[in-house]
Amino acid sequence: MSQGIVRSLRQLLSEIRHISSEKKRQDSLLIKYIMMQFHKHKETDQQLCKAQEEMKFLASSYLCYLQSQRRYEAIYNQYHAKGERSVRETADMVGFKLPHDTK
Amino acid sequence: MLNTFPVFYPSLLRFKTVSATFSIKKCYPSSLTLIRHYAAPKRFYRKTGILRGDGKFEITLDQRKLKSPKGSPFVIESEPLALAVAAEWDAQKGKIQQSSMHLSGLCSTAIDNPNKLTKSDLVQHIIGCLDTDTVLYQSSEADELYEQQIQEWDPVLKWFCKRYGVKLEAARDISGPIIDQETKNVLTKHLLSYNFWAIHGFSFGVEALKSVILTLCCVERYISIEKAVLLSRLEEEFQSGYWGRVEWAHDLNQQETQARLAAAVLFIHLNSSSTFVQSKKRFATT
Numbered sequence: 081m082s083q084g085i086v087r088s089l090r091q092l093l094s095e096i097r098h099i100s101s102e103k104k105r106q107d108s109l110l111i112k113y114i115m116m117q118f119h120k121h122k123e124t125d126q127q128l129c130k131a132q133e134e135m136k137f138l139a140s141s142y143l144c145y146l147q148s149q150r151r152y153e154a155i156y157n158q159y160h161a162k163g164e165r166s167v168r169e170t171a172d173m174v175g176f177k178l179p180h181d182t183k
Numbered sequence: 184m185l186n187t188f189p190v191f192y193p194s195l196l197r198f199k200t201v202s203a204t205f206s207i208k209k210c211y212p213s214s215l216t217l218i219r220h221y222a223a224p225k226r227f228y229r230k231t232g233i234l235r236g237d238g239k240f241e242i243t244l245d246q247r248k249l250k251s252p253k254g255s256p257f258v259i260e261s262e263p264l265a266l267a268v269a270a271e272w273d274a275q276k277g278k279i280q281q282s283s284m285h286l287s288g289l290c291s292t293a294i295d296n297p298n299k300l301t302k303s304d305l306v307q308h309i310i311g312c313l314d315t316d317t318v319l320y321q322s323s324e325a326d327e328l329y330e331q332q333i334q335e336w337d338p339v340l341k342w343f344c345k346r347y348g349v350k351l352e353a354a355r356d357i358s359g360p361i362i363d364q365e366t367k368n369v370l371t372k373h374l375l376s377y378n379f380w381a382i383h384g385f386s387f388g389v390e391a392l393k394s395v396i397l398t399l400c401c402v403e404r405y406i407s408i409e410k411a412v413l414l415s416r417l418e419e420e421f422q423s424g425y426w427g428r429v430e431w432a433h434d435l436n437q438q439e440t441q442a443r444l445a446a447a448v449l450f451i452h453l454n455s456s457s458t459f460v461q462s463k464k465r466f467a468t469t
Contacts, residue, residue, distance in 0.1 A: 099274035145445035159431040
C-alpha cells in the first residue's frame with residue numbers, strides 16, 4: 081500500500097476510536113469492515129484500479145466527515161452560552177493576565 | 184411580550200416528557216427574549232449494531248431496531264452506510280444530538296420523504312439552484328477578490344463544462360448569468376440517472392454549498408470536500424483574511440459545511456450502484 085493510503089487509514093481509525101464506545105478495536109464493526117476493504121484492495125495496488133480510487137475517495141470523505149464534526153463540537157462547546165464568564169475566563173480568552181498573576 | 188410566551192398544555196407535556204422538555208433560560212435579561220429549549224434525549228442504549236436480512240440492513244440499539252421519525256422501519260441497502268449510521272448513534276455520548284447526525288438524517292428523510300417529493304421535483308429544485316450558483320457570480324470590480332475568483336473558480340468551471348459538454352459563463356453584473364435550456368436539459372438528464380436516495384443527497388449537498396457545480400465536481404471526485412467548501416466560501420475567506428477571522432463564526436461555519444457536504448457525498452456514493460459498492464456486496468455475501 082502506498083504511503084498516502086496508510087496515513088489516511090490510520091487517521092480514520094483514530095477518529096473512529098475517538099467516537100466509538102467500544103474499548104477494544106476488534107469489537108467495532110465499522111473498523112472491522114474498513115480493515116477488510118483496505119486488505120481487499122491492497123493486492124491491486126500496482127494496477128490502475130478504479131475501485132481503489134473510489135475507496136480512497138470514500139475513506140477521505142469519511143475522514144473529513146468525522147474530523148469536521150469533532151472540530152465543530154470542540155468550537156461549539158468552547159463558545160456556546162453557559163452564562164456569564166468569570167473575569168479570569170474572559171482574560172484567558174483574549175490572552176490577558178490578571179493583576180496578581182505572575183508574569 | 185405576552186405573545187411570545189409559549190403556551191403549555193399539561194396534557195401535551197405529559198406525552199412529550201420523554202423526548203422533549205421545555206426550559207426558559209434567562210440569557211438576555213435586558214431584551215426580555217424567551218428562548219425555548221428542546222432538551223436532547225439521553226442516550227438510552229449501550230451497544231449499536233446492524234442486522235442483515237434480504238440483502239438489506241437495519242440498525243439496532245441494544246435489542247431494539249431503529250425506526251424512522253414517522254415510525255417506518257429504518258432499512259438501508261448499503262452495508263457501509265448502515266455501519267456509518269450505527270457508528271453515528273454510537274458517537275452520541277451523553278445526549279443524542281440529532282442535529283449533528285447528518286447521515287442518519289439523510290436516511291430518515293429518504294425513508295419518510297416528509298414533503299412527499301418525487302424524484303423529478305427534487306431534480307427540478309436542484310436545477311433551479313443553478314441560476315444562483317455561487318461560482319457563476321463574480322465580483323463586479325477589478326479587485327483582488329476578482330483575481331482570486333478567476334484563479335480558483337475558472338479551472339473548476341472549465342472542467343465542469345468539458346465534463347458535461349455544456350456552456351456556462353460567469354456573470355459580473357446584477358442581472359446574473361444566462362443559462363440556456365440545453366445546459367439544463369443535459370444536467371437534468373444526468374441527475375435523473377441517479378436513484379431517489381442519491382438525489383436526496385444531492386439536494387442536501389447543494390443546499391450546504393450553495394452551488395450545483397461544486398457539488399457535482401465533488402461527487403465526480405475532481406475536487407476534495409475541503410477544497411469544495413473553500414471554493415464555496417471564497418468571498419468569506421477573502422473578507423475574513425482582510426478584516427479578521429472569528430473562530431465561533433467563520434471556523435464553525437466552515438466545519439459545519441464540511442460535515443454536511445461530506446455526509447451528502449458519502450450518501451450519494453454509497454447509494455449509487457458503482458463498481459465499488461457492488462463488489463462489496465458480493466464480498467459480504469461470500
